[in-house]
Amino acid sequence: MCIYTHGVVTTRELSVTRGCLCLAARRRSRAVTRLFEDKLRPHGLRATQFSVLAALALKGPTRVGELADLLGLERTTLTRSADLLERNGWIDEGPADDARERPLRLTPAGREKLEAAFPAWQEGQAEASAGTPNMNVSSPRGASRGDVMATETTTTPAEACAGMPEVKPQAEHAWLRRLVGEWTWEMDAPDGKGKLSGTETVRTVGDVWIVGEGQGAMGSMVLTLGYDPAKERFVGTWIGSMMTHMWIYDGELDAAGRVLTLRAEGPSMTGDGTTKQYKDVIELLSDDRRTLSGHCQDEDGTWRQLMTMELRRKA
Numbered sequence: 580m581c582i583y584t585h586g587v588v589t590t591r592e593l594s595v596t597r598g599c600l601c602l603a604a605r606r607r608s609r610a611v612t613r614l615f616e617d618k619l620r621p622h623g624l625r626a627t628q629f630s631v632l633a634a635l636a637l638k639g640p641t642r643v644g645e646l647a648d649l650l651g652l653e654r655t656t657l658t659r660s661a662d663l664l665e666r667n668g669w670i671d672e673g674p675a676d677d678a679r680e681r682p683l684r685l686t687p688a689g690r691e692k693l694e695a696a697f698p699a700w701q702e703g704q705a706e707a708s709a710g711t712p713n714m715n716v717s718s719p720r721g722a723s724r725g726d727v728m729a730t731e732t733t734t735t736p737a738e739a740c741a742g743m744p745e746v747k748p749q750a751e752h753a754w755l756r757r758l759v760g761e762w763t764w765e766m767d768a769p770d771g772k773g774k775l776s777g778t779e780t781v782r783t784v785g786d787v788w789i790v791g792e793g794q795g796a797m798g799s800m801v802l803t804l805g806y807d808p809a810k811e812r813f814v815g816t817w818i819g820s821m822m823t824h825m826w827i828y829d830g831e832l833d834a835a836g837r838v839l840t841l842r843a844e845g846p847s848m849t850g851d852g853t854t855k856q857y858k859d860v861i862e863l864l865s866d867d868r869r870t871l872s873g874h875c876q877d878e879d880g881t882w883r884q885l886m887t888m889e890l891r892r893k894a
Contacts, residue, residue, distance in 0.1 A: 628663065632669060632690075669688055694825040725867040751808055752833065759870070760781060767886070767887075798821040799819065800817065802817050803817075817843075825843055829841070843856075858882070870887055871886070872884060872886065
């Protein structure tokens, strides 16, 4: 008799599987994916396709294998998504010495699609971060609500993310946190008549990102900034209600640790459909004062200053 009963698990012991971290992580993953799919569907994009466009915008032309590793995708999954994006004219293949490994690159139409879909992605990001009701997971077939609740309430976000690379803030992330707070800003009006003013609120997202939301006479603006240790570069984006272009930053900090230069490619101010190189320069004057200046590179390679904004921390 003991031969057959040895090792048998009782129902009481099996009840602990209701708190399975693997199952909880899968449910949460599906819920997050559904949320982003719903947000991006009106723009004709799946969540994975948006990630491909964003990665190519940030990294530039990238080979399929490298892009798959970057996004954590199987190569076959990425290939299927890339084929559809290419058929729609949003990406194409760049030149390469080895025709078998031509890099994928973002087309102008792809950048427009990315910029149009970015606000929808932001909505999904905000809802997922806040854990809104849209994030509720549904009960699997045959399971009681009590089973699902047991899984949800016994799993912390840290446990659900087990296995992901540990985020270790760097000195550069600490530098970005110096920008956190409530600020007022002022600058000369573009026509040279009077001043423009507004406010900016900068907050952290975890330990490695900051988000700045500005308001003023020019409209609303949203800035995201972080630091990528793998690239050893500052990265980020800027969008404003006064334009449809999303600026994608690549930057570096000077040796003195006072000036952060963020470079980006954007539309020419002449409106002729061409693009130019721009840079925004953040200079810390003290813990309570900083400047932001914008510059454009002319055809002869020289940089022309477009504006300077002075910011002061609110008392």
